[in-house]
Amino acid sequence: MAFIEWKEQYETGLLGYDAQHKTLVRLANRIHECLDSQAPGSDLELSSVFGAFLEMTRTHVRTEDELMAWHHHDPAFGHEEAHQNFIAGLEAISEPSVEGLSQRQRLGEILVKFKLHFETEDEQAFLSMLRHRNFPVAK
Numbered sequence: 001m002a003f004i005e006w007k008e009q010y011e012t013g014l015l016g017y018d019a020q021h022k023t024l025v026r027l028a029n030r031i032h033e034c035l036d037s038q039a040p041g042s043d044l045e046l047s048s049v050f051g052a053f054l055e056m057t058r059t060h061v062r063t064e065d066e067l068m069a070w071h072h073h074d075p076a077f078g079h080e081e082a083h084q085n086f087i088a089g090l091e092a093i094s095e096p097s098v099e100g101l102s103q104r105q106r107l108g109e110i111l112v113k114f115k116l117h118f119e120t121e122d123e124q125a126f127l128s129m130l131r132h133r134n135f136p137v138a139k
């Protein structure tokens with residue numbers, strides 16, 4: 001079973017935005033597999049998949065922060081701040097050791113944060129609002 005299972009309810013109908021979420025989930029699942037793997041070469045793959053995850057996360061939070069602003073999503077929920085904290089955590093992975101935790105351990109923790117953030121009530125409520133707003137209207 002994948003670390004994060006993609007569900008139809010995650011789709012909003014905004015194709016570019018949905019594609020970003022799908023890519024992030026795919027990359028998070030691959031990182032999770034690499035972290036579990038002792039196979040030779042897994043460190044190399046981990047580093048390139050992590051690079052793609054970091055880049056896609058930067059792109060995605062810009063998109064989502066803008067979408068939320070356009071739709072007057074309540075900033076009091078702290079969604080934008082959660083994004084910035086998440087990126088700061090990802091960028092800190094390049095430090096060899098923080099508080100005695102290895103890069104792999106911290107990456108494992110950050111993946112759990114990603115999963116929790118994606119499944120939070122706030123993110124899911126926003127997806128649901130977009131899905132209903134973008135539902136094709138019968139003519």
Ligand SMILES: [Fe+2]
Pocket residue numbers: 021060064123
């Ligand atoms: Fe998102």
Ligand SMILES: [Fe+2]
Pocket residue numbers: 064079083117123
């Ligand atoms: Fe988010």
